[in-house]
Amino acid sequence: MEELHKALKDRDLTVSTVHGKGRSLVTARDFYPGDVIINQEPYVCVSTHKRCDGCFRTTNLSKCSRCHVVWYCGTSCQKSEWRLHRLECEALSRLDDRKRKSVTPSIRLMLKLYLRRKLQDEKIIPSTAMDNYKLVEALVAHMSDITEEQLVLYAQMANLVHLILQWPEINIKEIAEIFSKFACNAHTICDSELRPLGTGLYPVVSIINHSCLPNSVLVFEGRIASVRALQQLPKGTEVLISYIETAGSTVTRQKALKEQYLFTCVCPLCSKVGQYDDVRKNAILEGYRCKNETCDGFLLRTTDGQAFQCQECGLIRDKEEIKKIATEIKLLSEEASKPSSSANFQEAISIYKMIEKLQTKLYHPFSINLMQTRETILKSLMKLEHWREALAYCKLTIPIYQRVYPAVHPLLGLQYYTCGKLEWYLEDTEEAVISLTKAVDILRITHGTNTPFVKELLTMLEEARAELTYKSSSKEE
Numbered sequence: 001m002e003e004l005h006k007a008l009k010d011r012d013l014t015v016s017t018v019h020g021k022g023r024s025l026v027t028a029r030d031f032y033p034g035d036v037i038i039n040q041e042p043y044v045c046v047s048t049h050k051r052c053d054g055c056f057r058t059t060n061l062s063k064c065s066r067c068h069v070v071w072y073c074g075t076s077c078q079k080s081e082w083r084l085h086r087l088e089c090e091a092l093s094r095l096d097d098r099k100r101k102s103v104t105p106s107i108r109l110m111l112k113l114y115l116r117r118k119l120q121d122e123k124i125i126p127s128t129a130m131d132n133y134k135l136v137e138a139l140v141a142h143m144s145d146i147t148e149e150q151l152v153l154y155a156q157m158a159n160l161v162h163l164i165l166q167w168p169e170i171n172i173k174e175i176a177e178i179f180s181k182f183a184c185n186a187h188t189i190c191d192s193e194l195r196p197l198g199t200g201l202y203p204v205v206s207i208i209n210h211s212c213l214p215n216s217v218l219v220f221e222g223r224i225a226s227v228r229a230l231q232q233l234p235k236g237t238e239v240l241i242s243y244i245e246t247a248g249s250t251v252t253r254q255k256a257l258k259e260q261y262l263f264t265c266v267c268p269l270c271s272k273v274g275q276y277d278d279v280r281k282n283a284i285l286e287g288y289r290c291k292n293e294t295c296d297g298f299l300l301r302t303t304d305g306q307a308f309q310c311q312e313c314g315l316i317r318d319k320e321e322i323k324k325i326a327t328e329i330k331l332l333s334e335e336a337s338k339p340s341s342s343a344n345f346q347e348a349i350s351i352y353k354m355i356e357k358l359q360t361k362l363y364h365p366f367s368i369n370l371m372q373t374r375e376t377i378l379k380s381l382m383k384l385e386h387w388r389e390a391l392a393y394c395k396l397t398i399p400i401y402q403r404v405y406p407a408v409h410p411l412l413g414l415q416y417y418t419c420g421k422l423e424w425y426l427e428d429t430e431e432a433v434i435s436l437t438k439a440v441d442i443l444r445i446t447h448g449t450n451t452p453f454v455k456e457l458l459t460m461l462e463e464a465r466a467e468l469t470y471k472s473s474s475k476e477e
């Protein structure tokens, strides 16, 4: 680990231990909003769905002609992956069709990990301070916290890995432990618009702990993980990213962290659990609305548990009435998730609009359930190229985004970006300039200014500004 400390020192970072959290990454100088704190290539990664295994693209794909499992977009990616894939390919080719179908991304991640370790041990692939198996060994596994059921699943997966690799010395218990490490440490690789592409293990980035109110953000440039400061981080600050979607009540966030990452979060936001501010925030995010439509107070359960009372105007909402609407929403949601409905955007939109109508009666106007429904409608409208209505929905989501996310958050930036693009396309140039400027202000910090995505956004903003100037000068004439 000496080597790692030296490599991190060169990047103005250190590792220290924080009570209740274990290792943590700490700044050794001041970092400013948008500064890259650390970049890392994955130790191993896999694409999910049908994508090129090298660059995650979905165009010009052809399957490896030998193993029929892995896809490449061309010879360049195939060559760059060859040393590792040669061994993986050999192992996969031995499988019959049925077994080959059971090779999930997690199984492939494990195969690649073992093969890469072997290649590094044999010095066929070089090791560096930030790229070696010792870093994987140091990752937390939380073996004592996993359920019996999960353990059985890991053991089954480990057996499959054993069967594929056919290495006599392989240790099933060790593989199961590494599966647990994947669960606690691997990251979902996303594109610039935060759509998931694959999964990767970045053992140095994995030293970074979670906060529900993070000071940094993890984004990806291709398969390189990039952690950027969201705010000024004075020397000696613990770098914190969010592992989960933070727009949820404390209970929802803690449940997600416990289930997916096996820990109880001790961040400043979570330690406020039960305090008035936390109760109020949660009741707005996931609670019911006041019966009086002009009141935006939040509701809490009455002491007898039989109803909910608005904390602003005192009006009572009956539990049965709430239950009735909630049941109608549930039935409609089940209908919407049927393959026949989700494949037909028009049908999906009409069901989700019914859900939206019921949710506006049930939930607080700043509810995340409502935000998610509107987001689903927006996406379907975009698919159908119903731009004007899509813009209306996008605008409806923005106030909720502003409320549930901090001022600098990639999802808020991306929502302004969608809004700006739609406005520009619909020739609402003045509005487009405002929305795109807001998008740039956020995304230049979260994504950096050198990525193709942000460069394109900057060009779009420049063009929209030029168009606005032209429109204004033509009006004056």
Ligand SMILES: C[S@@+](CC[C@H](N)C(=O)[O-])C[C@H]1O[C@@H](n2cnc3c(N)ncnc32)[C@H](O)[C@@H]1O
Binding pocket: 020, 021, 022, 023, 024, 138, 139, 140, 142, 184, 185, 206, 207, 208, 209, 210, 211, 261, 262, 263, 264, 265, 266, 267
């Ligand atoms: C990806 S690792 C982060 C590095 C880890 N601290 C280590 O020592 O390797 C995730 C683990 O760190 C700990 N952790 C991260 N954030 C935490 C938080 N906010 N509260 C409590 N534990 C946390 C948990 O044990 C979690 O499973």
